[in-house]
Amino acid sequence: SIFTELGVEVTMLDRAPRPLGFLDPELSERFVQSLENAGSRYLPNRRVASVAFDGVSEVLTELDDGEVVRSRKVLCALGRVANLEGLGIESVGLTTNARGHLEVDEHGRTACSHIYAVGDVVGFPALAATSMDQGRHAARHALGATPTAASARIPVGIFTIPELSAVGLTEDAARAERGDIIVGRARMSEVARGLISASEDGILKLVVDADSLALLGAHIAGDGATELVGIAQMAIAAGMSVHAFVENIFNFPTLAEAYRIAALDVLRQHEGRLRPAAE
Template structure:
């Protein structure tokens, strides 16, 4: 038995940050991960592989050049599933190597291919893949186990034609058609990635709307582009069952009777916390129906004060970026270091094709709060850089307070959205106003110039001084009577 200042269960974004932050404070740290290599869901089946897949698809298909050379343009004519996996393997190896090095130079102990479970609130049993078992004690514990895809019983997952969002990364052959159940972030990302490969995609969602946390005007723009690419949207369609048709293809039976048959089916409707094996009752911690752990949002403490939970296992926003900060904040709080208060706004990125990124309030939220406001719009096709890149779509929407002139939100759909949003994030968190965009110079030609264009658009609508009334010539009294 060994004693540690901190034991971290899981080595994803929040786990690694909690471990390294603790080590930098001079604490003894053990990281336990069930996988053979560190990195967690983010590196092995989530953020990194899915975004690498997206980039590979855009490169091999010549997607970014089609504005010039037409929809038939290809960098590689016959793209195979194997082509898509090569870059992913290289990227994964790099990410794991970097993480191994970070742990080594900060003297963080790691145990891979091992499961961790609570014996008591302060005791953790670690069992390796070889059956070796040790029990360690810790002053503090961070649970950063992440999530796994939700797999309902009515879906006949088989790993060949019916997949969850982890399995889809290992497909052996590209389908001619794909049905995606679930229009959340993951479902939308994979639906649009496969659509960029010219796979016929049907996106099925039981709710009448999707991605409701995104500004509605942006979603309208996004939907227009998807329909232009022949992506079929079946909103408000509840799937009753999934069967196989006479040809052996997955068949989604929808309550309305409008069934969907496809070569391949991806179920991407939700995820559940990887908490089953932790024996949380022994620690005095409960989970919800999706295996998620409740925490104090300010400290990340669970119902047991010395045990913290971070990352996807605590639910929204389930972003790698916010998970990293959660891990750091948990470690700082555990060892009495008060970090600065978290910024009010953080960016949200959806790596669909095209990208969507947003920070601050949506127009719907501004309306709900009763704030007088005005919007400015910039379309990428109207920018010189957009013309150089051959962009035919994409837009930026900025929202300003008419009373204080402050920036309230930035919403972008189109090429580079997840990179562009950070300018808006900085101005928003520094409580900047429309004057910043009016008075500052942006590199030309760049897509960032959209900030200037959208700012001018809002200024002309709401803040420009009214033109002086023209002077009338003197008229006889009879004419003015």
């Protein structure tokens, strides 16, 4: 997405049906839409058959369906590999799993109880913030300090253009876990700051329990998404309902006002459900 913003026509090939499959599908769709609106292409469910330089100026990438993509440069992204080389883990009897990661317990201990592992070497989510917190918990346990519970709701931030961020349950996961839910949305075109900063394409999506109105998840696309998600993270941790976003005042003009708009959308739907029962 950065190359696209710099004016480069990008073709993104993906063997998956959508990018960033761990995110709510609505965020993935926003990313693809933004990429294509900028003149680039996203080709899902594709596999590369061969890649060859034509000897002059182009790289020819042949796909499994016979299509040939011509480009000046090719960037191949195959994910992260745990950096365990040279650590001598075999000498203490440690081995990696099928994905090349070390298995650890809830305290970060490996199969050798005096050896702890955190971060990329233990696999998903392999985020900087998560890794630092894993290290804090592991250090406390190793030093005999009172253990603290790790957060079950870890925010995810993807620094693409547009920014993507999420915390808590996706819409699909919430339906599977809770059954009846309500989804509220706010478009940044409805927020004064979104208009002022030309960030109208953004969206904030709240996933809420239909009975208690407790916030279960938040999913954001657009400028400042990775900053805004912290509000939802604290609300989920405190067990708040969306009423908190309506009854408390946000600075004006800020993108945070989108929480109130999305919460009002939830309450509108909730009241609509109650009205037929009352009648």
